[in-house]
Structures are given as C-alpha cells and as structure tokens.
Amino acid sequence: MSKGRLEAFSDCIFAVAATLLVLGLHVPGPGSGPLWSQLLANWPAYVTYVISFMTIGIIWVNHHELIGVLQRVDRPILFLNLFLLMTVSLCSFSTAVVSDWILSEREAVVAAALYGGVFALMGLGATAIWAYAVVRRDFVPAYARPERVHASIVRAGAGCLVYLVGSVVALYSVPASLLIYALISIYYVAPVLPKQSRRARVNNPRRPLITIHRSASK
Amino acid sequence: MSKGRLEAFSDCIFAVAATLLVLGLHVPGPGSGPLWSQLLANWPAYVTYVISFMTIGIIWVNHHELIGVLQRVDRPILFLNLFLLMTVSLCSFSTAVVSDWILSEREAVVAAALYGGVFALMGLGATAIWAYAVVRRDFVPAYARPERVHASIVRAGAGCLVYLVGSVVALYSVPASLLIYALISIYYVAPVLPKQSRRARVNNPRRPLITIHRSASK
Amino acid sequence: MSKGRLEAFSDCIFAVAATLLVLGLHVPGPGSGPLWSQLLANWPAYVTYVISFMTIGIIWVNHHELIGVLQRVDRPILFLNLFLLMTVSLCSFSTAVVSDWILSEREAVVAAALYGGVFALMGLGATAIWAYAVVRRDFVPAYARPERVHASIVRAGAGCLVYLVGSVVALYSVPASLLIYALISIYYVAPVLPKQSRRARVNNPRRPLITIHRSASK
Amino acid sequence: MSKGRLEAFSDCIFAVAATLLVLGLHVPGPGSGPLWSQLLANWPAYVTYVISFMTIGIIWVNHHELIGVLQRVDRPILFLNLFLLMTVSLCSFSTAVVSDWILSEREAVVAAALYGGVFALMGLGATAIWAYAVVRRDFVPAYARPERVHASIVRAGAGCLVYLVGSVVALYSVPASLLIYALISIYYVAPVLPKQSRRARVNNPRRPLITIHRSASK
Numbered sequence: 001m002s003k004g005r006l007e008a009f010s011d012c013i014f015a016v017a018a019t020l021l022v023l024g025l026h027v028p029g030p031g032s033g034p035l036w037s038q039l040l041a042n043w044p045a046y047v048t049y050v051i052s053f054m055t056i057g058i059i060w061v062n063h064h065e066l067i068g069v070l071q072r073v074d075r076p077i078l079f080l081n082l083f084l085l086m087t088v089s090l091c092s093f094s095t096a097v098v099s100d101w102i103l104s105e106r107e108a109v110v111a112a113a114l115y116g117g118v119f120a121l122m123g124l125g126a127t128a129i130w131a132y133a134v135v136r137r138d139f140v141p142a143y144a145r146p147e148r149v150h151a152s153i154v155r156a157g158a159g160c161l162v163y164l165v166g167s168v169v170a171l172y173s174v175p176a177s178l179l180i181y182a183l184i185s186i187y188y189v190a191p192v193l194p195k196q197s198r199r200a201r202v203n204n205p206r207r208p209l210i211t212i213h214r215s216a217s218k
Numbered sequence: 219m220s221k222g223r224l225e226a227f228s229d230c231i232f233a234v235a236a237t238l239l240v241l242g243l244h245v246p247g248p249g250s251g252p253l254w255s256q257l258l259a260n261w262p263a264y265v266t267y268v269i270s271f272m273t274i275g276i277i278w279v280n281h282h283e284l285i286g287v288l289q290r291v292d293r294p295i296l297f298l299n300l301f302l303l304m305t306v307s308l309c310s311f312s313t314a315v316v317s318d319w320i321l322s323e324r325e326a327v328v329a330a331a332l333y334g335g336v337f338a339l340m341g342l343g344a345t346a347i348w349a350y351a352v353v354r355r356d357f358v359p360a361y362a363r364p365e366r367v368h369a370s371i372v373r374a375g376a377g378c379l380v381y382l383v384g385s386v387v388a389l390y391s392v393p394a395s396l397l398i399y400a401l402i403s404i405y406y407v408a409p410v411l412p413k414q415s416r417r418a419r420v421n422n423p424r425r426p427l428i429t430i431h432r433s434a435s436k
Numbered sequence: 437m438s439k440g441r442l443e444a445f446s447d448c449i450f451a452v453a454a455t456l457l458v459l460g461l462h463v464p465g466p467g468s469g470p471l472w473s474q475l476l477a478n479w480p481a482y483v484t485y486v487i488s489f490m491t492i493g494i495i496w497v498n499h500h501e502l503i504g505v506l507q508r509v510d511r512p513i514l515f516l517n518l519f520l521l522m523t524v525s526l527c528s529f530s531t532a533v534v535s536d537w538i539l540s541e542r543e544a545v546v547a548a549a550l551y552g553g554v555f556a557l558m559g560l561g562a563t564a565i566w567a568y569a570v571v572r573r574d575f576v577p578a579y580a581r582p583e584r585v586h587a588s589i590v591r592a593g594a595g596c597l598v599y600l601v602g603s604v605v606a607l608y609s610v611p612a613s614l615l616i617y618a619l620i621s622i623y624y625v626a627p628v629l630p631k632q633s634r635r636a637r638v639n640n641p642r643r644p645l646i647t648i649h650r651s652a653s654k
Numbered sequence: 655m656s657k658g659r660l661e662a663f664s665d666c667i668f669a670v671a672a673t674l675l676v677l678g679l680h681v682p683g684p685g686s687g688p689l690w691s692q693l694l695a696n697w698p699a700y701v702t703y704v705i706s707f708m709t710i711g712i713i714w715v716n717h718h719e720l721i722g723v724l725q726r727v728d729r730p731i732l733f734l735n736l737f738l739l740m741t742v743s744l745c746s747f748s749t750a751v752v753s754d755w756i757l758s759e760r761e762a763v764v765a766a767a768l769y770g771g772v773f774a775l776m777g778l779g780a781t782a783i784w785a786y787a788v789v790r791r792d793f794v795p796a797y798a799r800p801e802r803v804h805a806s807i808v809r810a811g812a813g814c815l816v817y818l819v820g821s822v823v824a825l826y827s828v829p830a831s832l833l834i835y836a837l838i839s840i841y842y843v844a845p846v847l848p849k850q851s852r853r854a855r856v857n858n859p860r861r862p863l864i865t866i867h868r869s870a871s872k
Contacts, residue, residue, distance in 0.1 A: 005225055005282050007659055012233035012448070015666035018743065019674060020237060025747040029754045035761040039751075039768065050740070057736035061729070064659050075279070079407065082275035086268070089236065093243040097257075100247045107253040114257065189733065223443055223500050230451035230666070238455060293497070297625065300493035304486070307454065311461040315475075318465045325471040332475065441661055441718050448669035456673065511715070515843065518711035522704070525672065529679040533693075536683045543689040550693065 003073055006081060010067070013085045014060040017092060021052050024096040045099040048115070051182050052095040056088060058188045059122055066130055070139050077139075080132055084125030087118060094118040108174045116167035116177060119184075123160035130156055159184055221291055224299065228285070231303045232278040235310060239270050242314040263317040266333070269396065270313040273403045274306060277340055280406060284348055288357050295357075298350055302343030305336060312336040326392045334385035334395060337402075341378035348374055377402055439509055442517065446503070449521045450496040453528060457488050460532040481535040484551070487618050488531040492524060494624045495558055502566055506575050513575075516568060520561030523554060530554040544610045552603030552613060555620075559596035566592055595620055657727055660735065664721070667739045668714040671746060675706050678750040699753040702769070705836050706749040710742060712842045713776055720784055724793050731793075734786055738779030741772060748772040762828045770821035770831060773838075777814035784810055813838055 025045050027038045063084070070077070094115045101111035133139040134149050162184055170177035243263050245256045281302070288295070312333045319329035351357040352367050380402055388395035461481050463474045499520070506513070530551045537547035569575040570585050598620055606613035679699050681692045717738070724731070748769045755765035787793040788803050816838055824831035 002286070005229060008226060008662060009229045009233055009278060009282075011659060011663045012230050012666050013237055015663055016234050016237040016452075016670050017240075018739070019667055019670040020240065022671075022674065022743045022747050023241075023677075025744075027751060027754075030758040030761065035751070035755055035758075035764045039764070049744075053740045053743070054736065057733075057739070060663060061732050061736075064663075068656070075407070078279050079275075082272065082279075085236070085275070086271045089240045089271070090243075090267075093240050097245060097253070100245075101253055104248040104253075107248065110253045110257070189729070220504070223447060226444060227447045227451055227496060227500075230448050231455055234452050234455040234670075235458075238458065241459075293625065296497050297493075300490065300497075303454070303493070304489045307458045307489070308461075308485075311458050315463060315471070318463075319471055322466040322471075325466065328471045328475070438722070441665060444662060445665045445669055445714060445718075448666050449673055452670050452673040453676075456676065459677075511843070514715050515711075518708065518715075521672070521711070522707045525676045525707070526679075526703075529676050533681060533689070536681075537689055540684040540689075543684065546689045546693070 003067055003070065006073055006078065007064075007067055010063060010081060010085060011060070014056060014063070014088060017088045018053055018056045018060075020092040021049055021056075021095055024092065024099055025049060044102040047178065048095050048099045048102070051178065051185065052091055055119060055122075055181070055185045056091060058185050059088065059126060062188060063126060066126065066133075069141060070133055071141060072139060074136075076132060077129060080125065080129045084122065084129065087121040087125050090118050091122070102174060109171055112170035112174045112177045113167040116163050116170060116181060119181060120160045120163035120167065123156070123163055127153065127156040127160060159188060162187075221285055221288065224291055224296065225282075225285055228281060228299060228303060229278070232274060232281070232306060235306045236271050236274045236278075238310040239267055239274075239313055242310065242317055243267060262320040265396065266313050266317045266320070269400050269403065270309055273337060273340075273399070274309060276403050276406045277306065277344060281344060284344065284351075287359060288351055289359060290357060292354075294350060295347060298343065298347045302340065302347065305339040305343050308336050309340070320392060327389055330388035330392045330395045331385040334381050334388060334399060337399060338378045338381035338385065341374070341381055345371065345374040345378060377406060380405075439503055439506065442509055442514065443500075443503055446499060446517060446521060447496070450492060450499070450524060453524045454489055454492045454496075456528040457485055457492075457531055460528065460535055461485060480538040483614065484531050484535045484538070487614065487621065488527055491555060491558075491617070491621045492527060494621050495524065495562060498624060499562060502562065502569075505577060506569055507577060508575060510572075512568060513565060516561065516565045520558065520565065523557040523561050526554050527558070538610060545607055548606035548610045548613045549603040552599050552606060552617060555617060556596045556599035556603065559592070559599055563589065563592040563596060595624060598623075657721055657724065660727055660732065661718075661721055664717060664735060664739060665714070668710060668717070668742060671742045672707055672710045672714075674746040675703055675710075675749055678746065678753055679703060698756040701832065702749050702753045702756070705832065705839065706745055709773060709776075709835070709839045710745060712839050713742065713780060716842060717780060720780065720787075723795060724787055725795060726793060728790075730786060731783060734779065734783045738776065738783065741775040741779050744772050745776070756828065763824055766824035766828045766831045767821040770817050770824060770835060773835060774814045774817035774821065777810070777817055781807065781810040781814060813842060816841075 025042065027035065027042060032038065067073075094117075098111040098115040101107045104111075131153055134153065140149065162180065166177045166180035166184070169180060243260065245253065245260060250256065285291075312335075316329040316333040319325045322329075349371055352371065358367065380398065384395045384398035384402070387398060461478065463471065463478060468474065503509075530553075534547040534551040537543045540547075567589055570589060576585065598616065602613045602616035602620070605616060679696065681689065681696060686692065721727075748771075752765040752769040755761045758765075785807055788807065794803065816834065820831045820834035820838070823834060
C-alpha cells in the first residue's frame with residue numbers, strides 16, 4: 001500500500017476543506033445597507049477564517065511530516081487517517097457557526113466551545129496516527145528513539161488538551177478562547193516530531209534509494 | 219495510458235465529494251432559537267455525515283487497492299471509473315436529502331431508500347471495474363487465481379446487494395436501514411481483493427522495476 | 437516547465453468542476469410537498485447531471501491523452517489550457533441553468549442554447565491546444581504524420597461545430613438538442629488523437645527513458 | 655521536506671479556488687422574468703469571473719515556476735505559502751462582492767477597492783516567498799545572479815503596487831480599476847523570474863540527476 005495516494009487524497013481534502021472556509025464569508029447584495037458597514041460588521045468571519053485556515057494549514061504541515069516519517073502504512077492507519085480527514089472537513093461547519101454567532105451575547109459560548117471541540121478532534125486524529133505508528137515499532141524510523149518519541153506524543157496530545165481547555169475557557173470569555181486557538185496554531189509552527197541529528201542524516205535511511213535490478217547484467 | 223492520472227483524478231473526486239458532505243451541516247443564524255438546541259436537533263445530519271464520509275472513504279481505500287492491482291487500464295476502464303465517480307459525487311445529494319427528511323414520519327422511508335440506492339450504485343460501479351478487469355485476463359496479476367478472484371467478485375457484489383436490501387428494509391424501519399449502511403462500511407474495512415501469499419511476494423511482480431536502457435553501454 | 441504540475445492542476449479543476457455539478461441537485465426540506473414527487477419532478481436535473489458529468493469526464497480523458505502526447509509544454513499552452521479549464525468550470529453554471537429552466541415553455545430554448553454554447557467553448561479550448569501544438573512541429577511526436585494529425589484536428593473541431601449545431605437545434609426542439617449533446621459525448625469515447633502503429637511502439641519514443649549520468653564511471 | 659507535496663497541496667487550493675468562482679454565477683429560477691434578460695443583466699459576473707480566473711491562473715503559473723526554481727523549502731516557506739494560499743482562497747469572496755455591487759452607484763467603489771486589495775495581498779504573498787528565498791542565498795540556483803534577482807523582486811513587487819493603485823483608482827472610476835486588474839494579469843503572462851541563459855542550461859543544475867547508489871557494484 002503506497003503512501004503516495006494516501007498523501008494525494010489527504011492533500012486534496014485538506015485543500016478543499018481550507019478553501020471551503022471562504023463560503024462562510026459573504027455579504028448580502030445591494031438593498032441591505034451600505035457595503036462598507038456590512039464588510040466591517042463581518043469582522044468575526046475574517047478572524048475565524050484566518051484562525052481556521054492557519055490551523056488547517058499547520059495540521060497539514062505536520063501531517064505532511066508525519067506521513068513522511070512513517071516507514072509504511074497499513075489499513076488501520078488509513079482508517080485513522082480517514083477519521084482525521086473527517087474532522088478536518090467538519091472545520092468549515094464549526095467556523096461558519098462561530099462566525100455567525102460570536103456576537104450573540106448568550107450563544108457565543110456554545111459556538112466557541114463547538115469550535116474548540118472540532119479542533120480538539122483534529123488534534124486527536126493526528127495524535128492517534130502517530131501513537132499507533134509508535135506502538136507498531138517498525139513503522140517509525142530507527143533514529144526515533146523511544147524517549148524522544150514519547151515526548152513528541154505528549155507534545156501532540158498536549159495540543160488536543162489545550163483545545164479542550166479553550167472550549168472550557170469559552171464558557172467564561174469567548175475572546176480568550178479564540179486567542180487560545182490562535183496561539184495553539186502558532187505553537188504548532190515548531191516541529192512536533194523527533195528530528196534526526198545531522199550526523200545521522202549522512203547515513204540517511206529516509207533517502208529514496210533507487211535499487212537497480214540488473215536482469216541482464218553480464 | 220497511465221494509471222497515475224486516473225488515480226489523481228479519482229482521488230480528487232473522492233476527496234471533493236467527501237468534503238462537500240459538510241455543506242449538509244448548517245444551522246440558521248441568530249434569531250431562530252437557542253444555538254444549543256439547534257445543534258442538538260441537527261443530529262441526523264451528523265449521523266449521516268459520518269456514515270457517508272466513512273463509506274466514501276472505504277470505497278476510496280478499496281478503489282486504491284483495485285487500481286493498484288490492475289496491470290494496465292484501457293478506455294472501457296476509464297469509463298467504468300467515470301460511472302463510479304459519478305455515483306460517488308451523487309452521495310452528497312442523497313446524504314442531504316436523508317438528513318433533511320429522516321425525522322419526517324412518512325417521507326423518511328423514501329429518503330432512506332434513496333440513500334441506500336446511491337450506495338448500491340457506488341458498489342455496482344466498483345464491482346463492474348473489477349469484473350471487467352477479470353474478464354480481460356491480462357489486466358489482473360498472475361497470482362490472482364480464478365477461484366480467489368471469483369470469491370472477490372462475489373464479495374464485492376454482495377455489498378451492492380446488501381445496500382439494496384437496506385433500501386427495502388427502509389420501508390419497514392428507517393433506523394434499521396441506517397444501521398445496515400453503517401455495518402456495510404465496517405464489513406468493507408476488511409480487504410476485498412485476493413491477496414498475494416507472502417512467498418509469492420518475494421518474487422513480487424508488482425514491484426516497480428526500473429529497467430535501465432543502456433544506449434551507450436560498451 | 438514540467439507537464440506534471442500542469443496535469444495535477446488540470447485534473448483537480450476537472451474533478452472539482454465535475455463534483456460541483458451535484459450542487460445543482462437539491463430538494464427543499466419537509467413542508468413543501470411529498471418527497472417522492474419532488475424527487476421525480478427533479479428529473480431534468482438528473483439528466484443534465486449525467487450529460488454534464490460524462491462530458492467533463494470525456495474531455496478529461498481526451499485532455500489526458502493530449503497532454504500525454506505533447507513532447508513539451510510552453511507558456512502559450514499553459515494559457516490555452518487555462519482557457520479550457522475556465523470553460524470546464526463554467527459547466528456547472530450552464531448545467532444549473534438548464535436544469536432549472538428546461539421545463540419552462542419559452543425559456544428552455546435559451547437555457548439549452550447556453551448549455552451547448554459552453555460545451556462548444558470547451559471543445560474550442562481543447563482543439564486550440566492541439567492545433568497550437570501541431571503548428572509548433574516539435575511539440576508532437578515524430579510518429580504523428582501530418583495527414584493523420586490534420587484528421588485529428590478536424591475531428592476535434594467537428595465536436596465544437598456539432599455543439600453549436602445543437603445550440604441552434606435547441607431553438608426548434610430542446611429534447612433534440614439534449615440528445616445531440618449526449619451523442620457527442622458518446623462520439624468522443626473513441627480516441628481523437630492519431631495512434632502509433634504497433635510496430636512503431638516497439639521503438640517507442642514516448643517511453644520514459646531513464647538516462648543515467650555516470651559521473652564517476654571508470 | 656519535499657517540494658512535491660507542497661506543490662500538490664498548492665495546486666489543489668489554486669484549482670478549488672478557481673473553480674469555486676463559478677458559484678458567483680447564478681440566475682434565479684423561473685418566475686423572476688425572462689431568462690435571456692437575466693443572463694444579460696449578469697454581465698458583471700462574467701467579466702469578474704474571467705478576470706479572477708485568469709489572475710488565479712497566472713499566479714498559479716508563476717507559483718509553479720517559483721517553486722520549481724527553489725533548491726529546497728523550509729518551514730518559513732511553507733507558512734509564507736499558506737499565507738499566499740489563504741489570499742488566493744479569499745478571491746472568490748471578493749469576486750462575488752464586486753459582481754454583486756458593481757452596478758450599485760455609490761457602493762461600487764468599495765467593492766472594486768476590496769477586489770484590488772485581495773489581489774494586492776496575493777501579489778504580496780508571492781513576492782514574500784521569492785524575497786525570503788533570495789535572502790536565504792542557498793535556496794536560489796547558482797545561475798540567479800544578484801542583479802537579475804533584484805530585478806525580479808522589483809518586478810514581482812511592482813504588481814502588488816499596481817493592484818493597490820488600481821484600488822485607489824476605483825475611488826474615481828470603477829471601470830478603469832477593472833481594466834487595470836485585467837492588464838496586470840496580462841503583464842504577468844511574461845515570466846517574472848530570472849532565466850538561465852541557453853548556454854548555462856547545457857550544464858543545467860536544475861536537471862533532475864538520478865544518482866545511483868551502487869551498494870554492491872563489483
């Protein structure tokens with residue numbers, strides 16, 4: 001089972017999910033007040049568009065690295081990956097809800113909690129793939145030593161937890177929860193997975209070796 | 219005719235079709251009752267979102283394997299594949315219908331039957347590609363012995379049949395038919411195509427051989 | 437300039453354009469009459485969905501072959517290709533218009549003419565790429581002898597013309613024009629480009645040669 | 655970190671963003687006046703559809719070349735690229751706004767300025783990637799001599815500036831600003847990046863060298 005098509009399919013879902021976010025931005029046509037004030041009144045939609053786009057983008061970057069590190073994929077990884085993609089797709093729904101309801105006094109709490117909940121599910125999906133790969137020892141490259149791998153699982157899981165914390169914070173302050181979601185996406189800008197040392201890379205096991213099968217050599 | 223672009227195009231349609239399912243999830247803006255109760259009342263949309271996303275995902279996994287096994291593709295396979303993709307695309311329509319109408323007492327039957335009917339067409343499309351490839355003997359790899367191939371066609375076709383059964387069951391009990399659709403997607407988690415034995419894989423004919431053309435070799 | 441990304445981008449647009457066709461299928465929620473009769477009344481949408489999906493699919497197959505034959509691509513081809521993709525994208529608009537208006541007595545004519553017009557533009561875009569490549573002699577492989585190439589341009593152009601004829605026929609009979617559009621897509625199932633003879637293929641210039649650069653060979 | 659998946663993800667977002675533009679084209683169903691006059695009244699939507707599609711397409715072509723020239727990519731480039739893709743996605747929003755409001759006497763100014771503003775952000779994103787790559791000297795190929803690279807950054811940046819000028823021009827004349835946007839996309843048809851001389855290409859450092867690792871030679 002090749003990683004190539006898994007990546008192509010995942011890239012496409014990440015890309016479509018990110019692009020569909022734009023459907024949450026819209027202003028009614030003429031006859032509903034001046035355009036300028038409508039565009040300004042729309043600001044929650046822009047804020048959540050940026051937060052959601054960057055979050056999907058950063059999960060894509062980390063997914064990219066995660067799949068790149070895996071030595072091979074099997075059916076359970078395909079299905080964990082489907083779960084992750086299902087939550088990524090959900091993101092345009094939760095983003096639309098939060099941008100519609102964020103200014104509503106009492107309901108904003110529910111919307112912000114939903115928003116964080118979907119992000120937490122996304123984090124859970126990514127963590128589950130990595131945790132499964134680590135349990136199946138031969139899926140991770142030799143240089144990924146146990147103590148570093150554990151740290152990376154903790155780091156990946158921490159993100160989910162903080163999203164849940166953000167959902168709870170939303171009960172008290174909606175802007176604070178949005179800030180937390182934005183900060184997490186900055187936190188994940190730094191790489192999550194364990195790195196190969198420069199020395200190890202010289203004898204890099206990840207380098208695509210072109211093995212030549214000489215059927216007719218001398 | 220290369221398999222690469224066939225896969226790229228198919229992956230993209232599967233991915234877009236799966237992501238468009240999210241358009242079926244939406245709640246009206248403020249002024250239409252509390253958000254919390256609207257989100258809860260939306261539960262049929264979540265159930266059908268998960269069933270449809272997983273079904274598309276699993277058909278994608280099996281399509282992935284099916285195309286991977288084919289030794290080559292010709293124009294009829296391209297057109298059978300187009301038929302399959304057309305039914306996959308239809309899925310977001312039937313999902314929207316079923317999630318809108320599932321709570322309507324008398325109409326739910328029609329919606330659930332439509333839902334199962336589209337899934338049955340998807341199964342039919344996938345089965346047709348595999349059946350055509352088997353009839354053109356040189357499209358399937360040598361290790362696919364007739365008796366195992368027949369079993370796999372039966373297994374693939376069985377799925378279509380059970381979807382049709384689910385459509386009929388919908389006439390009596392809508393929840394039972396949804397349960398059947400969900401169970402089929404779990405049934406297809408297991409691989410459908412015949413497997414190569416471990417021994418055969420040592421002399422694996424599927425391994426991409428890089429043939430070197432030495433134009434200037436001594 | 438690599439053909440790989442041109443194909444990836446084009447495949448994605450073809451795929452998204454084909455999948456977006458499904459947005460033209462929708463029935464209102466409960467409260468607007470029985471579901472069964474609404475689904476039946478929707479039949480023009482299904483007919484045009486199938487015609488449009490198959491037309492996009494067949495243009496994709498021919499595009500696939502066309503790009504595969506090209507020995508290289510340059511900026512004008514990229515821009516001709518953008519024009520083709522722009523018309524492919526338009527297809528979901530013309531399909532929605534025709535499925536909404538086909539039952540309207542006087543307006544159906546306009547809708548069917550628009551439908552054929554967009555198809556004719558698609559055909560024009562594909563023909564233009566092929567004609568440009570033929571004019572730049574070194575873009576087509578050596579086996580494409582002038583007389584066969586001319587035949588293929590005539591054949592490709594003929595499609596555009598027949599779409600235009602269909603648009604005119606729509607003024608007299610809308611069903612007849614739909615039938616013509618469906619028949620054209622069947623006509624294009626057969627390959628348009630000149631074929632290599634079996635003998636020529638033995639010394640196939642299209643086969644991807646892996647040239648080995650031996651920097652350190654004895 | 656491979657360029658392959660960066661390109662696949664970017665291609666997909668460019669493609670979806672371009673295809674979603676079609677959602678801005680729609681006419682109401684029967685009962686709202688003759689179809690013919692509605693289609694004609696829709697002309698601003700067609701003009702902006704063509705301008706936006708071509709602009710996205712041309713930025714895609716240049717992005718294609720830009721990534722192709724880069725010797726490698728790192729995390730900052732991934733994030734600058736995410737910023738670019740976020741602005742490309744926004745384009746279907748600004749296009750819908752401008753096509754809805756362009757005929758509204760006083761508001762057209764705001765819409766045209768927004769339209770140009772989003773294009774300027776797209777140009778800024780592309781320029782930022784190229785400027786960053788030049789600052790990190792080893793990201794650009796050896797043949798890209800400083801003076802030519804600087805000219806290309808100026809040329810890329812000039813586009814952003816002219817988009818901003820177009821936004822200001824919109825305050826005085828909306829058609830003039832649309833003309834400017836259309837002209838810029840024609841300006842960018844010519845390549846932006848420095849070219850290798852024909853002689854240099856003979857010892858082309860961009861040619862994908864297949865290095866053969868002979869583990870068991872002799």
